[in-house]
Each structure stands twice: as structure tokens, then as C-alpha cells.
Amino acid sequence: MTATKTAVIGAGPMGLVCALDLLKAGHEVDVYERDDRIGGMSAHFDFDGLAIERYYHFICKTDQPLFGLLAELGLSGRLRWTDTKMGFFWNGRLYKWGTPQALLRFDGLSLIEKFRYALQVMKIKGVKDWTALDKIGALPWLKSWLGERACKVLWERLFHLKFYELSDQLSAAWLGTRIKRVALSRRNLFHESLGYLDGGSITLLDALRARIEALGGRIHLCSGIDKVATDGAGKVRGIVVAGEERAVDNVVSTAPIQYLPQLVPDLPQDFTARIRAIKNIPVVCVILKLKQPLSENFWMNICDEGIEIPGLIEYSNLNPGAGPAIVYAPFYMPKTHPKYARNDHSFIDETIGCLSKLNPRFKPEWVLASHCHRYDFAQTICPPGFAAMLPPTRTPITGLIMADTSYYYPEDRSISESVKVGRELARTLLA
Numbered sequence: 001m002t003a004t005k006t007a008v009i010g011a012g013p014m015g016l017v018c019a020l021d022l023l024k025a026g027h028e029v030d031v032y033e034r035d036d037r038i039g040g041m042s043a044h045f046d047f048d049g050l051a052i053e054r055y056y057h058f059i060c061k062t063d064q065p066l067f068g069l070l071a072e073l074g075l076s077g078r079l080r081w082t083d084t085k086m087g088f089f090w091n092g093r094l095y096k097w098g099t100p101q102a103l104l105r106f107d108g109l110s111l112i113e114k115f116r117y118a119l120q121v122m123k124i125k126g127v128k129d130w131t132a133l134d135k136i137g138a139l140p141w142l143k144s145w146l147g148e149r150a151c152k153v154l155w156e157r158l159f160h161l162k163f164y165e166l167s168d169q170l171s172a173a174w175l176g177t178r179i180k181r182v183a184l185s186r187r188n189l190f191h192e193s194l195g196y197l198d199g200g201s202i203t204l205l206d207a208l209r210a211r212i213e214a215l216g217g218r219i220h221l222c223s224g225i226d227k228v229a230t231d232g233a234g235k236v237r238g239i240v241v242a243g244e245e246r247a248v249d250n251v252v253s254t255a256p257i258q259y260l261p262q263l264v265p266d267l268p269q270d271f272t273a274r275i276r277a278i279k280n281i282p283v284v285c286v287i288l289k290l291k292q293p294l295s296e297n298f299w300m301n302i303c304d305e306g307i308e309i310p311g312l313i314e315y316s317n318l319n320p321g322a323g324p325a326i327v328y329a330p331f332y333m334p335k336t337h338p339k340y341a342r343n344d345h346s347f348i349d350e351t352i353g354c355l356s357k358l359n360p361r362f363k364p365e366w367v368l369a370s371h372c373h374r375y376d377f378a379q380t381i382c383p384p385g386f387a388a389m390l391p392p393t394r395t396p397i398t399g400l401i402m403a404d405t406s407y408y409y410p411e412d413r414s415i416s417e418s419v420k421v422g423r424e425l426a427r428t429l430l431a
């Protein structure tokens with residue numbers, strides 16, 4: 001293919017990696033980003049003097065595409081691993097979780113249920129082909145393994161507090177890859193081992209930006225693309241930014257695909273109907289800086305009638321450099337949920353209000369700083385049969401290809417998957 005002029009929509013990890021590979025192949029590349037920063041969901045912000053991700057990020061031992069990119073950028077030495085602990089707050093009590101001893105000591109399951117749970121995790125660790133699990137729902141699959149009662153204890157409330165009325169629209173393959181990714185990230189059977197980048201995700205993002213610019217690429221911030229224009233014969237002609245059309249040969253969109261029907265009015269209706277069939281939910285994520293740690297856990301699942309948060313992430317227990325105690329509380333929900341209309345402060349107050357239940361020693365004076373972020377397209381809903389629902393990345397418009405986080409399927413969200421899909425997009429365009 002001869003060198004051409006390509007516009008990449010979105011400067012999240014996927015857009016940046018795709019741009020990098022296109023530049024390496026000799027393309028002229030401009031990356032357009034609507035926000036005033038690079039990174040998308042993995043972007044940082046200044047949290048009371050601490051540069052930290054808006055949303056918690058951990059790395060697993062299976063994140064091979066990420067490791068490949070880190071090696072290419074000379075960043076492998078910035079990867080850190082921690083023996084992390086998990087907790088499970090159930091029925092008013094915080095239990096240890098995530099090890100065979102913790103499972104044996106947990107009061108909420110019978111011995112047979114514990115055995116079935118362990119067996120299911122062991123089985124999932126070995127699954128390589130997710131085709132069969134793509135066809136069935138996550139909750140029925142869990143019930144078939146664990147039984148009704150154990151599924152209720154371990155999973156039902158977590159599902160409800162994240163997906164609400166969409167809880168029965170998730171495939172077993174989507175859940176299975178999540179369980180497998182974390183289950184394989186261990187130093188041994190008794191120690192979970194999760195990773196982070198020294199400095200946070202911005203370490204990777206800044207290195208990508210520098211490499212892109214060194215290769216002659218340009219990253220335009222605060223430059224949302226309003227429209228992809230075509231030549232009337234079904235081929236990309238240019239992009240419209242701030243009312244001005246700029247000529248390009250190709251467009252790679254890494255923005256949430258739900259934006260595409262509006263961005264590309266010339267897309268055929270049957271194609272936009274496929275895009276519109278894919279649902280996504282937002283997240284409202286609270287972050288707190290505390291005077292002292294809340295717990296020893298990095299991840300705490302919560303299954304308790306009095307608490308409407310499915311889990312807390314105490315990031316400083318993964319990355320000790322992140323200050324005395326940093327806690328994230330994610331509130332996922334469909335945008336139509338009445339709670340979504342509440343203001344950010346009410347989510348911060350709700351989070352702080354829960355902390356003394358999780359740790360009776362907690363006092364509101366421990367809170368040194370708080371913030372709340374929202375991301376509209378935070379989690380794709382992947383129902384059974386999702387693999388066949390995804391439209392092809394090569395759209396019917398010549399020169400326009402697209403993907404977003406739904407294309408990780410059956411894998412769940414991760415920067416590593418964005419690296420993989422970003423590289424696939426570049427290969428598709430170059431083919």
C-alpha cells in the first residue's frame with residue numbers, strides 16, 4: 001500500500017497504538033482527541049497534588065500485548081508487581097478472599113458449594129475456546145456450577161449493582177475471561193500478583209506520544225472530529241474539525257462506536273442498526289485520599305444489603321507510591337437509572353457513608369480529598385451471541401475502519417486489549 005494520509009479518532013491507548021504502527025509503516029498520521037488530554041479512560045488528573053488515573057488500573061500476568069508494547073518502548077523496567085490481597089464484605093463482615101484458606105474459612109458457603117466454586121475457577125483457567133460459553137448467559141452458567149444459593153451469595157448482588165436490569169444480558173464467555181485473567185495472575189496458588197506501571201498509565205501514554213511525535217505524527221488535543229465526509233461514492237474524503245474540512249485518505253475511529261452513526265451520516269442504515277444494537281453503560285467513579293489505609297486489600301467485593309457499591313478498590317495497596325491511602329468506588333449503572341441523575345457530591349457522600357461499615361475505626365476526618373469522574377461508555381454489555389453481533393471493523397465506507405472496547409470480546413476491558421485491537425486496526429488498514 002502506498003503511504004497515505006490517515007486521521008485517527010481518539011487518543012486513548014487504542015488510537016495511539018494504531019497511530020504508532022501506521023507511522024512505522026510510513027503513513028502520514030494525525031490523531032484527533034476531543035478532550036484536552038491523551039488517554040481516554042486511562043487518563044490521569046491532578047488529585048490534590050498527586051498525578052493519578054481517573055479510574056483504577058491494574059495489570060495482570062496474562063497482559064501479553066501490553067508487555068510487548070512496553071518492551072518496544074523501553075518501559076519493561078517500569079512494570080511493578082505486588083502480592084495483592086482481596087477481601088469479601090458479606091453480611092456485615094469483612095472476610096479474606098482469593099486464597100484456598102480464605103475460601104475454607106468463609107462462612108457464607110457450604111463445603112460442597114466451596115468445592116464447586118474452586119472447581120469452576122480451576123476449569124475456567126484452562127478454557128481456550130470461548131465459543132460455547134458465548135452462547136449462554138453468565139448467571140445461568142454460574143447457577144449451573146454453584147447452585148442457586150451460592151450464586152446468590154457470590155454473584156447476584158454484584159451483577160445487580162453494576163448492571164441492574166441488564167444483569168441477565170451478559171454472556172458466560174465475557175465473565176469467564178474476567179475470572180480467568182485474574183485467576184492466572186498469581187505468583188503461586190496462595191498469592192495473587194497484580195501489576196502497575198511506575199508513575200501510572202501516563203508513563204505508557206507519554207512514551208507513546210513521544211514516539212508518535214518522533215516519527216512525525218501529530219496529536220491534536222481539544223480537536224473533536226464532528227464529521228467524516230465522503231465523496232458521494234462511498235469513500236472517505238475528509239474529516240470536519242471545528243467547522244473546517246481537512247482532506248484525508250483514511251479514518252480510523254477508536255471512539256466509542258455509538259458515536260459513529262452521527263459522525264458518519266453516510267453509513268448505510270443496516271450497518272448503523274448493528275452499531276445501535278450494542279449497549280454500553282457509564283460509570284460514576286469516586287476517588288478518595290485517606291489519612292490512613294482502610295484495609296489491607298487491593299480489591300474488596302461487597303455483598304451487603306446496606307451498601308449499594310459492588311466493590312472498593314484500595315489502589316494504594318497495589319501501588320504503595322500512591323500515598324497513604326487511595327480508594328476508588330465505582331458506581332456503574334445504565335444511564336436511564338434514576339441514580340445517575342444525582343450530582344457528584346451525593347456519590348462522594350454515599351461512599352464516605354459506607355466506609356465505617358467496612359472498617360468500624362474509620363472516621364470522616366480521615367478523608368483528605370475527594371473527587372468524582374464520569375465516563376459515558378465505560379462498559380459494553382456483551383449478551384450471549386455477542387461475537388456475531390459485532391459489526392466488522394472495516395465499515396462499508398472505503399477508507400473508514402473502526403473499533404472500540406467492545407472489540408475486546410470475549411475479553412474484558414484492559415489497556416492490554418486496546419493495544420491488541422489498536423495493532424489489529426493498523427494491520428487491517430495496511431492490508
Ligand SMILES: Cc1cc2nc3c(=O)[nH]c(=O)nc-3n(C[C@H](O)[C@H](O)[C@H](O)COP(=O)(O)OP(=O)(O)OC[C@H]3O[C@@H](n4cnc5c(N)ncnc54)[C@H](O)[C@@H]3O)c2cc1C
Nearest residue numbers: 010012013014034040041042055057058224225255414415
Ligand atoms: C472504571 C474503569 C476501570 C478500569 N480498570 C482497568 C484496569 O484495572 N486495567 C486495565 O488495563 N484497564 C482498565 N480499564 C480500561 C482501560 O482504561 C480501557 O480499556 C482503555 O483505556 C481504553 O482505551 P481506548 O483507547 O480503547 O478507548 P477510550 O479510552 O474510550 O478512548 C477513546 C478516546 O476517543 C475520544 N473521542 C471520542 N469521540 C471523539 C471524537 N469525535 N473526536 C475525537 N476524539 C474522540 C475520547 O475522548 C477518548 O479519549 C478501566 C476502565 C474504567 C472506566
